[in-house]
Amino acid sequence: VLKERWKLNVKASPRDDIILEDKYKISGTSSKLGRVKAYHHCTLLLDVDTEILHDVLQPSYIDMITNATPSIKSEVKNLSSLDPSLHYNDVAMAISEEYSKAYTARQQPHLRIIDPSDNQQFPGIDNFANELKSWQWLFGKTPKFELPLSTKLSTGDI
Numbered sequence: 001v002l003k004e005r006w007k008l009n010v011k012a013s014p015r016d017d018i019i020l021e022d023k024y025k026i027s028g029t030s031s032k033l034g035r036v037k038a039y040h041h042c043t044l045l046l047d048v049d050t051e052i053l054h055d056v057l058q059p060s061y062i063d064m065i066t067n068a069t070p071s072i073k074s075e076v077k078n079l080s081s082l083d084p085s086l087h088y089n090d091v092a093m094a095i096s097e098e099y100s101k102a103y104t105a106r107q108q109p110h111l112r113i114i115d116p117s118d119n120q121q122f123p124g125i126d127n128f129a130n131e132l133k134s135w136q137w138l139f140g141k142t143p144k145f146e147l148p149l150s151t152k153l154s155t156g157d158i
Contacts, residue, residue: 001091001094001095001097001098002018002079002091005094006079006083006086008020008079008082008083009021009022010026013025015072016029017029017074018044020077020079020082021077023075024074024075024076024077025045025074025075025076026044026045026076026077026078026079027042027043027044027045028042028043029041029042029043044079044091045076045077045078045079046078046079046080046086046087046088046091047078047079047080048076048078050076050078053076057071063147063148064145064146064147065145065146065147065148066143066144066145066146067143067144067145068143068145079091117129
């Protein structure tokens with residue numbers, strides 16, 4: 001939809017990122033597979049403060065050993081820097097329409113705007129949102145990792 005509607009030179013990378021002009025990463029994804037739930041999110045850089053983005057993506061501990069998918073540093077670019085008319089609602093609706101066309105081949109595509117935080121439409125969503133904000137979720141479910149630490153003391157290195 002970015003190619004067709006906004007004439008942007010984009011393509012998917014081997015890691016399923018969206019690359020602009022064969023150089024700039026404009027998307028990212030993350031996922032977690034649990035026993036009974038799967039979580040996935042995708043981002044698209046429309047109008048991000050790239051300085052803050054750069055700061056938060058800097059690894060704190062370079063020697064950490066983990067099973068996480070390794071990150072690859074990439075140059076990024078905001079889509080709004082190419083076309084100021086690109087706004088979240090327009091892009092979200094265009095992506096939704098394309099998704100609907102692709103996955104409702106025999107039916108007339110039907111889109112409905114929903115509020116995912118509406119507890120009446122999605123009973124229990126408040127409880128789920130609170131779980132994802134809890135200490136247990138944020139820190140207690142951290143995957144296994146190793147972090148070698150050392151320091152120098154007057155009596156020697158530890």
